[in-house]
Amino acid sequence: MLAAMLVPCARAADLRATVHDAQGRPLGDAVVIVVPQGAAPPSPRARARLEQVEQIDLEFVPHVKAIQAGTAVSFPNRDGVRHHVYSFSPAKRFELPLYVGTPAQPVVFDQPGVVTIGCNIHDWMVGYIYVSPSPHFATTGAEGTALIAGLPAGRYTVRVWHPRLTSDEHATERRVELGAAALAELGWVFVLKPEARVRRAPAPGRAGRY
Amino acid sequence: MRLRSLQSRIVLFFLALLVLVQGVTLLLVNAANERYARDHIRHELTVGEKIFRRLLEQNHARLRQAAEILSLDFAFRDAVATRDLATIESALVNHGSRIRADKMALVSLEGRVIADTLDRARAGRPFPFPRLLDAAERDGAAAGMVLLDGAAYQVAVVPVRAPTPIAWAVVGFMVDDRLAKDLAHVTALEVTFLRREARGWRAFGSSAPPALQEALPGALPRDAGSDRAMNFSLDGREYESFVLTLDAPEMSIVAVLARSLDEALAPYRRLGTLLVLLVAGSIAASIVGSVLIARGLTRPISLLSAMTRRVEEGDYAQAVEVEGPDEVEELARRFNLMREAVAAREAQVFKLAYRDPLSDLPNRALFNDRLKVALEGAKRGAATLTVLVMDLDRFKYINDTLGHHVGDLVLQQVALRIAGLVRKSDTTARLGGDEFAVLLVGAGVEEASGVAQKIVAALEAPIAIGQHSLDVRASVGIASFPAHAGDADTLMRRADAAMYAAKRANTGFAVYDPRVHERREEQLSLLSELRQAIDQGELRLVYQPKVALVGGRLTGVEALLRWAHPVKGMIPPDRFIPFAEQTGFIKTITAWVIDAAVRQGAAWRAAGRPTRISVNISAQDLLNPELGELLTAALARHGLPPGLLCLEITESGVMQDAARAIEMLKRVRALGVGRSIDDFGTGYSSLSYVKELSVDELKIDRSFLRGIVTDLKDRAIVLSAIDLAHNLGLGVVAEGVEEQASADLLRSLGCDEIQGWLVARPLEPAALETWLGARSAPAVSRLS
Numbered sequence: 001m002l003a004a005m006l007v008p009c010a011r012a013a014d015l016r017a018t019v020h021d022a023q024g025r026p027l028g029d030a031v032v033i034v035v036p037q038g039a040a041p042p043s044p045r046a047r048a049r050l051e052q053v054e055q056i057d058l059e060f061v062p063h064v065k066a067i068q069a070g071t072a073v074s075f076p077n078r079d080g081v082r083h084h085v086y087s088f089s090p091a092k093r094f095e096l097p098l099y100v101g102t103p104a105q106p107v108v109f110d111q112p113g114v115v116t117i118g119c120n121i122h123d124w125m126v127g128y129i130y131v132s133p134s135p136h137f138a139t140t141g142a143e144g145t146a147l148i149a150g151l152p153a154g155r156y157t158v159r160v161w162h163p164r165l166t167s168d169e170h171a172t173e174r175r176v177e178l179g180a181a182a183l184a185e186l187g188w189v190f191v192l193k194p195e196a197r198v199r200r201a202p203a204p205g206r207a208g209r210y
Numbered sequence: 211m212r213l214r215s216l217q218s219r220i221v222l223f224f225l226a227l228l229v230l231v232q233g234v235t236l237l238l239v240n241a242a243n244e245r246y247a248r249d250h251i252r253h254e255l256t257v258g259e260k261i262f263r264r265l266l267e268q269n270h271a272r273l274r275q276a277a278e279i280l281s282l283d284f285a286f287r288d289a290v291a292t293r294d295l296a297t298i299e300s301a302l303v304n305h306g307s308r309i310r311a312d313k314m315a316l317v318s319l320e321g322r323v324i325a326d327t328l329d330r331a332r333a334g335r336p337f338p339f340p341r342l343l344d345a346a347e348r349d350g351a352a353a354g355m356v357l358l359d360g361a362a363y364q365v366a367v368v369p370v371r372a373p374t375p376i377a378w379a380v381v382g383f384m385v386d387d388r389l390a391k392d393l394a395h396v397t398a399l400e401v402t403f404l405r406r407e408a409r410g411w412r413a414f415g416s417s418a419p420p421a422l423q424e425a426l427p428g429a430l431p432r433d434a435g436s437d438r439a440m441n442f443s444l445d446g447r448e449y450e451s452f453v454l455t456l457d458a459p460e461m462s463i464v465a466v467l468a469r470s471l472d473e474a475l476a477p478y479r480r481l482g483t484l485l486v487l488l489v490a491g492s493i494a495a496s497i498v499g500s501v502l503i504a505r506g507l508t509r510p511i512s513l514l515s516a517m518t519r520r521v522e523e524g525d526y527a528q529a530v531e532v533e534g535p536d537e538v539e540e541l542a543r544r545f546n547l548m549r550e551a552v553a554a555r556e557a558q559v560f561k562l563a564y565r566d567p568l569s570d571l572p573n574r575a576l577f578n579d580r581l582k583v584a585l586e587g588a589k590r591g592a593a594t595l596t597v598l599v600m601d602l603d604r605f606k607y608i609n610d611t612l613g614h615h616v617g618d619l620v621l622q623q624v625a626l627r628i629a630g631l632v633r634k635s636d637t638t639a640r641l642g643g644d645e646f647a648v649l650l651v652g653a654g655v656e657e658a659s660g661v662a663q664k665i666v667a668a669l670e671a672p673i674a675i676g677q678h679s680l681d682v683r684a685s686v687g688i689a690s691f692p693a694h695a696g697d698a699d700t701l702m703r704r705a706d707a708a709m710y711a712a713k714r715a716n717t718g719f720a721v722y723d724p725r726v727h728e729r730r731e732e733q734l735s736l737l738s739e740l741r742q743a744i745d746q747g748e749l750r751l752v753y754q755p756k757v758a759l760v761g762g763r764l765t766g767v768e769a770l771l772r773w774a775h776p777v778k779g780m781i782p783p784d785r786f787i788p789f790a791e792q793t794g795f796i797k798t799i800t801a802w803v804i805d806a807a808v809r810q811g812a813a814w815r816a817a818g819r820p821t822r823i824s825v826n827i828s829a830q831d832l833l834n835p836e837l838g839e840l841l842t843a844a845l846a847r848h849g850l851p852p853g854l855l856c857l858e859i860t861e862s863g864v865m866q867d868a869a870r871a872i873e874m875l876k877r878v879r880a881l882g883v884g885r886s887i888d889d890f891g892t893g894y895s896s897l898s899y900v901k902e903l904s905v906d907e908l909k910i911d912r913s914f915l916r917g918i919v920t921d922l923k924d925r926a927i928v929l930s931a932i933d934l935a936h937n938l939g940l941g942v943v944a945e946g947v948e949e950q951a952s953a954d955l956l957r958s959l960g961c962d963e964i965q966g967w968l969v970a971r972p973l974e975p976a977a978l979e980t981w982l983g984a985r986s987a988p989a990v991s992r993l994s
Contacts, residue, residue, distance in 0.1 A: 086284075088291030088372045118373025120284050126373045163374075196350075198371065 026144025060127030270353030313382035526553035569625035577639035829863035856884030861893030912946025
């Protein structure tokens with residue numbers, strides 16, 4: 001998924017991040033955050049756009065959502081069953097008791113950090129919202145790359161976060177100096193924690209154990 | 211130990227066999243039993259151990275599930291997410307109590323205790339069992355047993371998902387008797403949990419009795435090590451057990467699964483006891499059984515052997531009744547038959563031994579037997595008994611004339627006739643030949659005489675055999691106890707003697723008269739002394755002269771035999787000669803007499819007084835074929851002319867076998883020896899024989915001379931005899947002349963010579979010579 005395009009002014013640099021796992025496979029759902037160095041973190045701008053994390057077929061879609069701090073996210077329930085979305089993450093504690101459709105009020109995430117969301121009645125439903133302090137971020141797709149375009153030249157610290165990252169995200173930081181109209185290519189290889197998802201319960205009516 | 215008794219042998223054999231078989235069976239079964247029991251127990255333990263482990267696992271799983279559900283509670287997650295210690299603690303307590311947990315703790319993902327319901331002080335410190343956390347991370351949840359603060363807990367570690375794990379919830383359930391008992395109930399083993407302490411092991415939860423719980427810590431080795439089997443004893447009872455370490459790797463909690471061997475073995479031991487009882491019972495039964503059977507066998511055998519003893523002793527009367535096995539009864543039956551057969555044969559033998567087959571009377575053996583018995587009885591009871599001995603007169607004549615078969619029939623008839631005359635208690639027997647005997651018990655001489663008379667009377671009637679009518683007479687001799695003898699032999703002998711007396715006297719029967727028969731006995735003993743007499747020179751000859759009636763010259767002498775018995779004195783010949791004749795000893799005597807007479811004659815001839823000597827010889831001597839040699843030898847030996855020797859034979863002696871006598875006399879005459887007929891007139895001679903006799907003279911028997919003077923008939927006979935002799939050319943000598951009147955008469959009758967006390971008694975040679983000297987006329991031989 002492409003990152004949001006900046007307003008084109010001076011010639012901007014691009015950064016392409018490529019993430020692989022230890023087996024060499026491209027790793028999706030990795031959030032690449034580019035933080036300008038030295039400068040004070042820009043105040044979070046109110047984003048005009050409303051982000052959303054949908055519940056489709058008893059899963060959070062997308063699994064990992066990266067937003068800038070201050071963004072409001074709505075959680076439309078596209079399923080026939082109700083969901084009880086919640087998060088106990090320090091970055092944002094919220095709870096959307098059982099509902100269908102779209103709750104009237106979206107949830108504003110104004111603290112940077114990782115917010116892990118789950119559904120109370122569907123233990124396997126897990127999603128992540130990465131609240132980025134920087135406006136420059138992108139999430140790798142299935143091919144394992146993310147492109148952050150329109151970066152003014154300058155020094156940046158680039159870090160990557162993934163739900164199964166074994167280390168702290170800051171440990172992944174890299175400093176990079178971007179020239180004008182340059183394309184920086186950065187690659188990371190991560191050893192990941194094993195997938196620890198709760199087994200999805202079979203749909204009622206079908207054979208299987210509960 | 212040698213067993214002779216059949217009973218003992220049977221019993222002991224079967225007993226030994228049974229004991230052997232049962233003993234071996236018992237040993238084998240018991241060994242197998244024990245082995246099986248122990249195998250079974252071990253198997254039980256193995257199964258028990260598996261069940262225990264599975265139960266424990268299931269328990270853990272259950273705890274885990276309970277913990278998981280607890281950890282998914284929203285409110286709980288909410289509380290945990292607050293990170294507020296008090297809230298967390300109270301939520302832990304609350305939710306813990308929901309599932310009856312004894313302990314709850316919250317552990318951070320880094321392994322640090324956030325909150326602990328039992329021990330607040332633990333907060334902040336590392337969780338002491340990181341292995342559980344690792345296992346939970348690996349498997350999603352974990353459970354195990356841990357020793358914490360001296361208590362053992364089954365703990366479950368589950369992630370608190372919100373929705374991803376934000377912390378570990380630790381739920382602990384204390385291990386105590388309840389769990390142990392629960393497990394024990396299912397595994398059928400005694401479950402005891404022990405924890406390691408500084409001093410050793412300590413039991414903290416058990417289903418076992420207190421004694422066992424106390425004993426177990428001591429039985430465990432310090433290092434429990436890996437799971438293994440363990441045997442131990444408690445109060446003499448054996449236990450097999452399995453030791454499981456429940457909290458690897460700390461190895462501070464073990465479970466001991468124990469099984470009392472005694473309990474497990476009890477049914478087998480009961481079986482063993484039952485077997486022993488069975489063996490003992492069957493041994494007892496077999497003893498009883500075999501004793502009974504043996505007795506059933508040995509008793510009949512003992513009865514039979516008792517019976518054989520009776521049979522041996524001669525008691526054939528009692529049959530034996532035996533009950534028992536067929537074979538034994540058959541044996542008894544055979545024994546009885548045998549007994550009867552033996553009795554019959556013995557009767558037969560008795561009959562043969564003791565009965566005379568011809569007359570069917572008792573025989574001599576039986577008679578003697580009964581006589582002896584009766585004598586003993588009579589002696590004891592001071593009673594009398596009498597024996598009668600009889601024989602048939604001239605039975606030999608019947609046998610010779612009519613044959614033995616007739617003789618047998620006669621004997622049978624006689625037996626019949628006399629047997630009927632006596633009582634049943636008396637015994638009639640045939641002693642043999644024609645001799646019979648009767649034993650009259652309790653009878654005296656008079657009664658016996660009566661019986662004898664009856665016998666004689668019974669035989670008076672002739673016996674008819676075929677066409678013969680035979681007159682059979684018997685002579686009966688009677689001898690009585692205690693009158694005539696004191697023992698059987700003497701009694702029989704005296705009865706015999708009495709019989710002979712009866713026979714000679716022709717009186718039918720006679721009672722033993724000691725006076726009469728003493729002499730006979732005397733004679734018997736004398737006979738043996740006779741033999742000695744010759745050897746010892748006790749015999750001597752005396753000489754009685756014969757003189758001519760006309761002229762008075764000596765015509766010769768008669769040699770007479772005398773026996774100078776050292777004890778009895780002079781014994782005259784009529785006391786021993788008859789028996790010598792009967793026994794044939796006469797030959798020896800005659801030989802001696804002839805020799806002695808010839809010697810004497812030779813002596814006189816040598817002395818110038820040749821005197822003819824006459825020697826008496828018996829009929830036996832005359833008929834002896836060796837007589838001629840005897841005479842010749844004697845004459846030659848002493849050198850005597852035969853004319854100086856003369857032989858005198860009695861008339862009756864000649865007549866016994868007249869033909870041969872005549873022959874011998876001729877031979878004697880041929881030798882030149884003189885011959886005289888002695889006791890003429892008393893024998894059975896017929897006149898025709900007299901003609902044939904080749905003799906020189908006749909000597910008239912003295913019996914005729916007794917009445918010669920007074921009795922005219924006697925005188926006539928003597929005269930006839932003298933004339934007969936003269937007419938035949940024979941000389942006549944009269945013997946036993948004692949009176950002058952007889953001598954004168956004899957002279958007038960023409961007798962040639964006389965001999966007798968008138969002339970001289972028989973004289974010893976020396977005395978004769980003296981007598982001769984007193985007379986003048988020398989002796990001249992008639993025949994020169």
